[in-house]
Amino acid sequence: MVRDALHTAVMEGVYAGALPHEEELGRQFGVGRNVVREALRLLVEEGLLVRQQGWGTRPTTSVLMHAMHRLQSLHEDDRLTSVSPEIEHRVIRWEPIPASPLHAAALGVTDGEIVVHYERLTSSLTPLIFWSTVMRSDVGLRPPAPVGACSALGFYAYLELSGLTLGQESVRTSAVRADRGVAELLDVEPGSPLLVQHRRLLLADGRPLEVSTGYLRPDQVALTHEISR
Numbered sequence: 001m002v003r004d005a006l007h008t009a010v011m012e013g014v015y016a017g018a019l020p021h022e023e024e025l026g027r028q029f030g031v032g033r034n035v036v037r038e039a040l041r042l043l044v045e046e047g048l049l050v051r052q053q054g055w056g057t058r059p060t061t062s063v064l065m066h067a068m069h070r071l072q073s074l075h076e077d078d079r080l081t082s083v084s085p086e087i088e089h090r091v092i093r094w095e096p097i098p099a100s101p102l103h104a105a106a107l108g109v110t111d112g113e114i115v116v117h118y119e120r121l122t123s124s125l126t127p128l129i130f131w132s133t134v135m136r137s138d139v140g141l142r143p144p145a146p147v148g149a150c151s152a153l154g155f156y157a158y159l160e161l162s163g164l165t166l167g168q169e170s171v172r173t174s175a176v177r178a179d180r181g182v183a184e185l186l187d188v189e190p191g192s193p194l195l196v197q198h199r200r201l202l203l204a205d206g207r208p209l210e211v212s213t214g215y216l217r218p219d220q221v222a223l224t225h226e227i228s229r
Contacts, residue, residue: 003039018056069226073154086124088150093119094143106211127186135210165204172198
């Protein structure tokens with residue numbers, strides 16, 4: 001319980017500097033010092049905290065919170081036209097390709113019809129998310145930036161500024177270990193745990209627009225949801 005509460009607090013940025021001393025944390029939770037020490041040890045092993053003599057126990061990174069209750073890219077503002085200035089999206093690939101049977105079925109096009117394969121890397125001070133997207137080519141989209149260059153616009157803002165009206169999106173999130181290619185892009189060790197999202201976005205008229213697979217670094221990005229019953 002102590003570990004989970006501290007994990008949530010660190011992820012949400014509650015501790016800007018060092019965490020309270022073990023005695024104070026024990027008092028807050030009503031547990032002994034050994035319990036607090038074990039909880040901190042688990043978080044250090046997870047890589048979320050670092051303990052240094054003379055500096056105390058501190059978060060190792062500032063995790064970005066990504067709200068999933070609406071269509072928005074990481075740190076995109078409410079106008080869906082800009083993002084936090086430290087976020088950038090580098091175009092890795094933009095290439096017309098013939099649709100495979102699986103992509104054709106997902107996008108509602110015929111087998112072999114030309115679609116667009118769009119890969120991008122979302123970064124801040126470090127790589128955050130690698131996205132691989134297959135999109136319809138009959139909606140008039142152009143690359144947001146040349147291959148190798150960066151765009152400040154998030155994906156949904158880019159789509160809307162291209163004149164598209166977006167509808168609903170289905171999202172499935174699970175866990176995976178990084179293969180060598182994805183590990184190199186995200187600057188992690190092969191086999192590192194990642195979050196993976198599979199998305200399918202519809203236009204307002206019900207036509208499928210794109211299917212995406214995104215690999216997220218869980219040490220850098222946390223997903224939040226607002227859910228009503």
